[in-house]
Amino acid sequence: MLTNHTKKVIEKRVNQEPKKKILPSSGLTQNTRKPHNSLYIKEDVKKEYIEKASTFGASPPSIFIGQRGYPQINAGPLLLPERRGRTVASYDSSTHWLEKSIQEIIEMRSSLIHSKITINAKRPMGNILIEKTQEIALSSDPVEIEVLFEKPPTLKLQFDDILTPLGPSGKIKRLNITENPIVPRKVDAVVSDTDMPATEAINELYRAKISEDHITRLLSTGLLGRRRRLVPTRWSITATDDTIARELIKEIQDYQEVTEIEVYSGELLANHFEIILLPKPYAFELVEIWISESIWNQYKKKKSEDHNIKEDSPKSEKPWIGSDREDHRNRKKYSPLGGGYYAARLPVLEHLQAKQRRATAIAIREVRPDYWAPLGVWVVREAARNALKNPPKTFETLNQALRHIHTKIITPHKHWQPQLQLLKEQNQRRITDYTEIGSPFIGKC
Known part of the structure; x- marks a missing residue:
C-alpha cells in the first residue's frame, strides 16, 4: 500500500502540472488543487456520463474484487459506458499499454466504471449478481452489459502499488448481460x-x-x-x-546452467531493469532502488530491517533500497518487497524455461522520477520482460559485468551493490536438500 508520504509526493507532483487537465477519453477533469486520487467531471458531460443511474456499455472484460473489510468486500465488473466492440479490451489489458504514456493509461482507466455490490467473500455462491460477474470473468472478449445503479456513480480515481488505477464506482441495483460471453x-x-x-x-x-x-x-x-x-x-x-513461478522453478532444475555471464538491460515507464544471469544453480534476487526524486522513495522504516537501508528523514537525498532473495527451495513467507518481487521473478523464470537453462538471476530495478504515478505491478512484470527481450551483453568475469551495470544505473553503486547478498554466499545447497512447499497465497484450495 502507498504510504501517506508517497501520496503527498504524488499530490505535489500533480500540483506542479497545469491547474486543470482534461482527460479526453472519459470527459473527466482533473482538479490538481485536490489530491491526485480525486477527479471531477466536466459540466457539459456530467449528466451524460455519470448522472445516469442506468448505463449501457461493455466490460473489457474486467472484474475488481476489493480487500477492504475482508471478508465483507466490494465486488463487481468494470464497464466502459456507451462503447462496444473488441477495442474495449485495451482498457484492461497490460499488453495494450506498452507503448502508452502514464497519462494515457490513467485516462483509459478513469473511463471505466466499477459496478459493485458488498458481499461476504467466503460465501458468495447463490448471489445472482456474483453469478453474472462470474459469467463476465469467463469471457476472453469484451461483453456487453447494462447496469442499473442504486444512485449515480461516485467519481474518484484511486491509485495502488499493485493494482491498476480505478475510476468511478457505484452500487449495483441490477446487472444484465446482453450478449453471450466467449469462453475458451x-x-x-x-x-x-x-x-x-x-x-x-x-x-x-x-x-x-x-x-x-x-x-x-x-x-x-x-x-x-x-x-x-x-x-x-x-x-x-x-x-x-x-x-506459475513455482511450477517453472521445478521445470528448470533439470536444465543445464547458462554457459556464460549474461546481462540484460531494458525499461518501461521509467522502471529500469538490469538482470544478471550467472552459471550457477537456480536462485533469484531482486534489488529495488527508489531514487530520491521518485514517488516510490519511501523513507518510513520497514518491518523487516534485514532488507532495507534506513533513512532518518524524508529530506534525505539518499535512495531507498530494498532487497529480497530465494534459492532452490520454495518461499515460505511473503516477500517484504511486496507484489513487485513476484512480478519481477516470473519473467526471469519464463526466460530460463524458454532457453531450457537454469541460472542464478539477480535483477536490479531502479524506479526513476518520470514514473510519477503508480500503475500496478504489471509495470514491473513488463519492464523485466522488455529487458529480457533485448540481446544480452556477455562477460568473462562478474566484476566486468558489474562495471557495465554501474554505467546503466543512475544511483551510485556504493548504495545498492552491498545489497547483492547472492554474490556473497559461498556455500551452495545440494539439490537433494531441497523440499517442496506449497504457495502461501493459495492455501488448501
Whole structure:
C-alpha cells in the first residue's frame, strides 16, 4: 500500500502540472488543487456520463474484487459506458499499454466504471449478481452489459502499488448481460472441474496460453479450486505470479546452467531493469532502488530491517533500497518487497524455461522520477520482460559485468551493490536438500 508520504509526493507532483487537465477519453477533469486520487467531471458531460443511474456499455472484460473489510468486500465488473466492440479490451489489458504514456493509461482507466455490490467473500455462491460477474470473468472478449445503479456513480480515481488505477464506482441495483460471453474451451473445462486444486488449475490454464489477466479474473471470482470463494484482486495477481513461478522453478532444475555471464538491460515507464544471469544453480534476487526524486522513495522504516537501508528523514537525498532473495527451495513467507518481487521473478523464470537453462538471476530495478504515478505491478512484470527481450551483453568475469551495470544505473553503486547478498554466499545447497512447499497465497484450495 502507498504510504501517506508517497501520496503527498504524488499530490505535489500533480500540483506542479497545469491547474486543470482534461482527460479526453472519459470527459473527466482533473482538479490538481485536490489530491491526485480525486477527479471531477466536466459540466457539459456530467449528466451524460455519470448522472445516469442506468448505463449501457461493455466490460473489457474486467472484474475488481476489493480487500477492504475482508471478508465483507466490494465486488463487481468494470464497464466502459456507451462503447462496444473488441477495442474495449485495451482498457484492461497490460499488453495494450506498452507503448502508452502514464497519462494515457490513467485516462483509459478513469473511463471505466466499477459496478459493485458488498458481499461476504467466503460465501458468495447463490448471489445472482456474483453469478453474472462470474459469467463476465469467463469471457476472453469484451461483453456487453447494462447496469442499473442504486444512485449515480461516485467519481474518484484511486491509485495502488499493485493494482491498476480505478475510476468511478457505484452500487449495483441490477446487472444484465446482453450478449453471450466467449469462453475458451480450456477455461470451460478447468472451471467445470471442481475437484482440481487451484494451483493445478492455474498452471493448466497457463500452459494452454490463457492470459495471466484472464487467470487472475477466474481466481478472483471464485471459479478455480476446490474451496471456491472470492479472492481480492491484489491477492490473486500475486498468487497467479507465484503459482506459475513455482511450477517453472521445478521445470528448470533439470536444465543445464547458462554457459556464460549474461546481462540484460531494458525499461518501461521509467522502471529500469538490469538482470544478471550467472552459471550457477537456480536462485533469484531482486534489488529495488527508489531514487530520491521518485514517488516510490519511501523513507518510513520497514518491518523487516534485514532488507532495507534506513533513512532518518524524508529530506534525505539518499535512495531507498530494498532487497529480497530465494534459492532452490520454495518461499515460505511473503516477500517484504511486496507484489513487485513476484512480478519481477516470473519473467526471469519464463526466460530460463524458454532457453531450457537454469541460472542464478539477480535483477536490479531502479524506479526513476518520470514514473510519477503508480500503475500496478504489471509495470514491473513488463519492464523485466522488455529487458529480457533485448540481446544480452556477455562477460568473462562478474566484476566486468558489474562495471557495465554501474554505467546503466543512475544511483551510485556504493548504495545498492552491498545489497547483492547472492554474490556473497559461498556455500551452495545440494539439490537433494531441497523440499517442496506449497504457495502461501493459495492455501488448501
